[in-house]
Amino acid sequence: MLHRLFCAFFLLIILQGCEKxxxxxxxxxxxxxxxxxxxxxxxxxxxxxxxxxxGxxxxxxxxxxxxxxxEREVLELLQIGSVAxxxxxxxxxSNFVPEYHVLGIPYLFRNKQHQFDVLEGEVGKSILEKGSKFWLRGLCYYDAGSRSFYTSKKAIRTPEDLKGLKIRVMNNQMAINMVNSLGGSATPMSFGELYTALQQGVVDGAENNPPSFVSSNHYEVSKYYTLDQHSSLPDVLLIGTKYWDTLSDEEKVWVQESADESSKSQKxxxxxxxxxxMEIAKKAGVExxxxxxxxxxxxxKPVLEAFEKEHPEMSGIINKIKNQ
Structure with missing residues (x-):
């Protein structure tokens, strides 16, 4: 809390002197x-x-x-206008804008092209706009790949192989439910603590995309990587509405078009x-x-069924995605 307040105070001073x-x-x-x-x-x-x-x-x-x-602290800084x-x-x-929960449903997207079609179409744009009532306006999506399981001592080849394994997940209910539904024991944990936890056997594995698996050096202590690609949560580029509302119509067009172009490059x-x-992981002996x-x-499948039961208002979005 003190860190966030300090950041906000610091940035407010900067913005007053350097905004223009x-x-x-x-x-x-x-x-x-x-x-x-x-x-x-x-x-x-x-x-x-x-x-x-x-120009x-x-x-x-x-x-x-x-x-x-x-991420959470910076989102709060956007909401009060200290960061743009x-x-x-x-x-x-999704902890701020409930509709984003839908994008984390396991195997919601048939393939990568289906995901891009959804995110760049009516449904994706609608979800981006939902954040405005929480002072967080979505500009575009960035590809964050698909999350898959990696383990230190036992390979996962079928869901049965997850039985009894402690799998680190984000502190996100959808991720927790997904691992538990597959037979594993979901263990929320800070990403920064994960390398040591894998090394010492506190957890048996985790799940993430290939760039994160390698950049975190988790491939050094996890020699099995199972490309089950259970979820494809995107990243989102956001602008705080407090800042957005200060822009002229022309400036808004510049910002939105620039974001859209950057999304294409980022893919x-x-x-x-x-x-x-993947090449680095293979050379390091990862199977x-x-x-x-x-x-x-x-x-x-029970994860989707439970989510729809708990959030019936989201069924329309889910059906549109399935039918696209």
């Missing part, structure tokens, strides 16, 4: 990822496009590496990063397992 300098309107963007990450590279394209479209009238100052706090833009996982955002960066990460995904999909 030499006729350049500066947007402040904070995120938690390293500068080598494909999402950060996408954000650099956002900055480049905005500067070009505005140098607008620019972005980026605060990467969690300099201004966790951020990138967060749809999982984190390429992400795909390259996945290929590179890559391609399971029969239908087995995992069938076993995880």
């Amino acid at each position: 300098k030499d006729d350049v309107k500066m947007m402040y963007l904070a995120h938690t990822l390293p500068q080598t990450h494909p999402v950060h590279k996408g954000i650099l394209e956002f900055k480049k496009a905005l500067k070009l479209k505005s 140098g009238k607008m620019d972005i100052k980026i605060f990467p590496d969690g300099q201004l706090g966790s 833009v951020t990138k967060v996982s749809a999982a984190t955002l 390429v960066f992400w795909n390259d990063s996945v290929n590179e990460s 890559i397992i391609i399971p029969e995904k239908a087995l995992f999909q069938e076993k995880s």
Whole structure:
């Protein structure tokens, strides 16, 4: 709490002195990822496009590496207007905007193309707009790949192999329910603690996308990677409505078009990063397992059924996605 308040106070001082300098309107963007990450590279394209479209009238100052706090803390800074833009996982955002929960349903998307069609179509745009009532306006989605299981001592080839295994998950109810439905024991834990937990056997495995599996060095202590691809939660580029409402109509067009262009570039960066990460993992001796995904999909169906029962108001969104 004190950290968040300090960040807010610090940024308010900056914004008062530097929001517009030499006729350049500066947007402040904070995120938690390293500068080598494909999402950060996408954000650099956002900055480049905005500067070009505005003829140098607008620019972005980026605060990467969690300099201004966790994803949740930065979201709160957006809500009070201290930061203009951020990138967060749809999982984190679902704690603020309930509709984002839908995107975490296991095996909701048939394939990558179906996911992109949904996110860039009517349903995806509608969900982006839902955040406005919480002062968090979605600009576009970034590819965050598909999450799969990795383990340290036992390979997962079928859902039965998960039985009795402690699997680290995000502190997200959908992720917890998904692992438990497959027979594992979901164990919420900070990502920063996970390497040591895997190394010491506190947990038996975890689940994440290939770039995160490699950049975190978890491939050093987890020698089995099962590409079951159970969820495909995107990242979301957001702008706080308190800042958005200060922009002219022309400036809003520049920002939105720049975000859309950066989303296209980021997909390429992400795909390259996945290929590179898989090669690194293979060379390090990680066994890559391609399971029969239908087995995992069938076993995880109760997660969708329970979600629809608890949130009947979301059924319309789910049906639109299924039928697209």
